[in-house]
Amino acid sequence: MHRYILRRLFLLIPVMFGVSLVVFTIMFFTPGDPAKLMLGERAPEAEVAALRAQMGLDDPFPVQFGRFIFNAVRGDLGRSLVTRRPVFQELYARFPATLQLAAAGVLVAVVMGIPIGILSATRQYSAFDAASMGIALVGVSMPNFWQGMMMILLFSVSLGVFPSSGYGTLRHLIMPALTIGTSTAAIITRMTRSSMLEVVRQDYIRTARAKGLSERVVINRHALKNALIPIVTVIGLQFGYLLGGAVLTESIFSWPGVGRLMVDAIRQKDYPVVQGGVLLLALTFSVVNLGVDILYAYIDPRIKAQYK
């Protein structure tokens, strides 16, 4: 198991290298001269050329890419063209907010999604099942930005319960977390339901019932653990995705996270920040995936046996 984790961590190196290559290549061939961007449209040609030389922008692609990797390995992702601050610091300052929002959103989703999914499955075709599946469909279909705006209208403008923007306290967190949480909850509910429905038809559930166990024990002890693999997969994917920054939700609630930083960076052609952000996204995604794979082993001993 430990060897498996070490091997997976080691595999992160080629993954990150590959992502770097792709991102750097795209940025390299994107039109627009960073030196010109920094100095402004009307800067004299000589000054721009001097800055280009200084920044090494005239070097051939492999040299530039090599330099980028060499610096990135040491934690230096370059400087923002706009703020002139190191990209690493920019991301580092924003990441806690994103992590907080992602964790809160997933927590809301898990707390709502799994119990509702289980109840729906155990009462298949009941009124409860129909209602929760209907709500889940609405939850999946409702765009986050629209839901966010509606919540602001209701809770901030009309009722004045929660602040419409900002970051720092629990009251700030509730609306964005709910916005993210409801759509994720809908996905988790549906996955839990279908996975449970699959599992309760299995022979070993009949065996458990034949032992005289109560329905609660049959479901919670025998069925749920078997149903968890696809549920955990979905939670992991959602969490990884949110860690890259819930772009729309962060924008609506002026949440100072990585997602908003990226949107601003793209708009301002602040390519070192974009590069750094994508790398961070790839890294968090890979780490979350690894976490999910490790979790699999604790859920299913058959998977653990394969991790030798």
Place this chain on the structure above:
Amino acid sequence: MAERLLEIDNLRVEYHTDDGVVTAVEDLQLHVEKGQTVGLVGETGAGKTTTALSIMRLVPAPPGRIVSGSVHFHGEDLLHKRLDEIKKIRGNKISMIFQDPMTSLNPVLTIGFQIEEAVVLHQGLDARAARARAGEMLRLVGIPPEREGDYPHEFSGGMRQRVGIAMALSCNPELLIADEPTTALDVTIQAQVLELMKRLRQQFSTSMLLITHDLGVVAEVCDQVAIMYAGTIVEYADVNTLFTNPRHPYTRGLFGSIPSLDEEVTRLNPIKGLMPDPTALPSGCKFHPRCPMAGEICKTRVPQTTNLGQGHSVHCMIYEGLVPGYEE
């Protein structure tokens, strides 16, 4: 006469499917006396498993539904008990061994835990005593108790079925229902598992309802045999009588289809035709379309049970004197 442990009367179980109503069990009569092993024999789809699940009240509903009848266990009708009363009987007084050991154990729980669970529930043992009991049961079925922390996937099919047996016997049940316990196993392992069940059944003085389609298994293990066809018992007798003097044309057909070791046989001698479509069962006697002895009356009249003495009963118009019988 020995005490009747289990008595099933006029049991009728239906499945409501998209293709119509399937009557899986119809007017079924069956009893198990204390200390006996009764074999329930029939083809796939005859309703054997449904009968077993009905006793445990485990018929999946929907689509299944126990429509009518009674299942008396120690004189009490299980079909009219509350579910919480049934749960005290399941796994405790009546337990079940399932057909496919590859799928009937929970893959994410250790086998030790799966045995302990029933013991803790029904006998109120604490964790330590339950563990000791599970270890003892494993030893009895020939699995080293040290392996109680292992998961089902770490065992072979035969060993998993031993775990299933250990689990079923862990609370010392009065009735053990074994639903084709050896069908999914290799032939060599089948004999081992059967031998084990036979030995433990005697050791625990458990009565058993053994569901099978294998007459060899019946001869090996059973005291009484019930032959089931399309949801009803067509013949019931002790094993000796049934093997030496089968009466129902279906039973005769079953024996006739077993090739003899002494004769040169080039073609097997099967019962003609197929099991009827369960959504459209034949009228009258359900066996009449395949029956070599069938007369006109068999198409319309449902046969009654005829008692031939010494506990031998048959469900056929020949013995009611309505159709000419075999020349003896």
